[in-house]
Amino acid sequence: MDLETLLSFKWSIMTPEFIILGVITLLSLLDLFMAKSVNRKLLGWLGLAGILGALISLLSLMGNGPETILYDTFRLDSFAIAFKLLLLIGAALVFLIAISYEPKEGLNEYRGEFYYLFLAALLGAMMMSSSGDLITLFIGLELLSISSYILAGIRKKHSGSNESAMKYVVNGGISTSITIFGMSYVYGLTGTTNLLDMARHVITLADSQHIYLLGLAFFMIFVGLSFKVATAPFHMWAPDVYQGAPTPVTAFLSVVSKTAGFILIVRILMVIFYNIPTEGLGSMPLLIKVQDYIAFLAAATMIIGNVVALRQKNIKRLFAYSSIAQAGYLLVVVASMSAFLFDTLWFYLGAYLFMNLGAFAIIQLITQKTGSEDIAEFAGLYRKAPILAIAMAVFILSLAGIPGTAGFIGKLNIFMGALVVEPAHYVLVSIMIATTVVSYFYYFGVMVQMFFRPAANDEVKFKLPAGLGVVIGVCVFATILFGVAPNIALDFLQGNFNQFSDFFQ
Structure with missing residues (x-):
């Protein structure tokens, strides 16, 4: 890609992401050069200011039609703006909780990391909501996930926090591998990673073997993402991680991370699998056919969680x-x-x-x-x-x-x-x-x-x-x-x- 092409993109639609990225960079540099004796809560207030700045810039983007850059890998549509509002408001409230967090063993040594890892996870969630491509979706997912693993174990001298991080990493790795395996099937059958191009391609598929493979891909992607949002029976990590992680991290996982998980589920399932015909052109879409399986998972999750x-x-x-x-x-x-x-x-x-x-x-x-x-x-x-x-x-x-x-x-x-x-x-x-x-x-x-x-x-x-x-x-x-x-x-x-x-x- 030459410089002229790079400058031709409408980068302004990524302003909220650039603000968060800039604040992450600033906090990491300040944390590196600040004396250890300096209270790093100041970094928390700077991070909060960055989130509010990103929120204001996002509000200024409302009302624009769907816009895409970077060859449709990043898209700003109504869905992205609406759910980014939730992510930024939730992150701002989590930041206020995190600034007030004072564990017994102290956190000042790692408090700078605490803040910019929160922002890195938020950036991953925001990228997921605007992704129009499997690659950017996966990068956003991993940025959110890896930051969350570290945050869960940020209390290095607390055994419960260490245990929660270990369990989260293991289960997160399993879910990621299942998800990416399902994505690889869809890519192999369509020859593209762009979501809308995939949707246009799968409509034309008529071979029953291809439909079978796409059904298999659906279940693998759905199971992998079910780990991320902690639905039964893929919820086994959540109680231990929620209990052992620092309270602000638990709050973040329960709200911001869960919101990001459902953003990803809707983006992938509704764009790709809703268009797959099960018995030739004009037949019932695959996603309607598997409604009962999703409903069964919903019922099991409600029953197990509440009981x-x-x-x-x-x-x-x-x-x-x-x-x-x-x-x-x-x-x-x-x-x-x-x-x-x-x-x-x-x-x-x-x-x-x-x-x-x-x-x-x-x-x-x-x-x-x-x-x-x-x-x-x-x-x-x-x-x-x-x-x-x-x-x-x-x-x-x-x-x-x-x-x-x-x-x-x-x-x-x-x-x-x-x-x-x-x-x-x-x-x-x-x-x-x-x-x-x-x-x-x-x-x-x-x-x-x-x-x-x-x-x-x-x-x-x-x-x-x-x-x-x-x-x-x-x-x-x-x-x-x-x-x-x-x-x-x-x-x-x-x-x-x-x-x-x-x-x-």
Whole structure:
């Protein structure tokens, strides 16, 4: 590629990514040359400023038609912008949680790495949302994954953190190898790595052996990505990693990483496999044929996540199984394949972002103060810190799907999407309702501790850091606002993204 061609690309559509990349470079250089005695929380605030700058630049790109550069490997469409908004907002809140993180053994020596590895993972997720090519998708996925492996084990003197990183690396390596093997089949049959070119090519395939190989590729890619979003039975890594990783990393994995995983699932499945005819031209697409398999996986994930959560005593482990159950609800959206798929997925991921990150901010505060992650440490929280208890109650009620919260509206959208299609997914919706009721037992168990159990030590006072205070305040406000007036978010989505009509262009 000559210089003239390189300069001809419209690089402005990558401004948010360039800002994040520039801040990563700046933080790594500052961390390298700063004296060890200097508190590196300053780097955290610089990183947060970079995320906010990227968010502002992304908002300025809204309203543009679908644009591509680098031979269609990077595309900026409505889907990319909408989900990058979630990624950047989630990353900003995680950064505020990370700045306030103070483990017992100290973190200042590695705090600089802590921040720019978060940004590197965010950059990978953003690249995934804008990728129009299997190669860039895979590079974005690995940038996110490798950064997450290191972040999970950043507490080098903590055995739980070391164990979580090891398990995450092993399971992540397995999932990556399965995913790339499935991708290689699709590439071999189409002769291209560009997603839209693949979609145009697979429509013409009529050989039953080719269709069989593409079906095999679908299952390998779907299984590999199921590891990434922790759906059953590929969830085995999540509880141990969530428990052992630093709390900000757990929050990041549960929200930002999960959002990126579903972005990747939708990008690949909807672009490539929705167009594959199963019995010649004009026949039912492959993705519709395998709906029942996706639905089965969604049902298993909801059941396992909610039932196993009933026996958990560690709060981070409980939220790990809660996260697995939430992945099951999101798979219902994918399995339904309704006309509202993108809208429902976007709204629920947004609602989950606020209610889960708010809960993790409170979990970090309490576990650091008490030195324990046992659910019993929440006993008597209403008497010691009533505002924190009420905020945590809001997040728990939203996670449980109680009316008046964003979580309820999100679940209602999923129900409606699964029922408006033909044929309607009555069994899947029934399982979702039943498992949601099961979730009340462990969610309300935390509330019982906060409001109805006596505190072991009433004299413990919680000093709320400014960063955590902002996270909790923003998350409570958003959880209630989008529960009472969901039309604000939905009108924003409809008014700015034109129903994602440019997704296949």
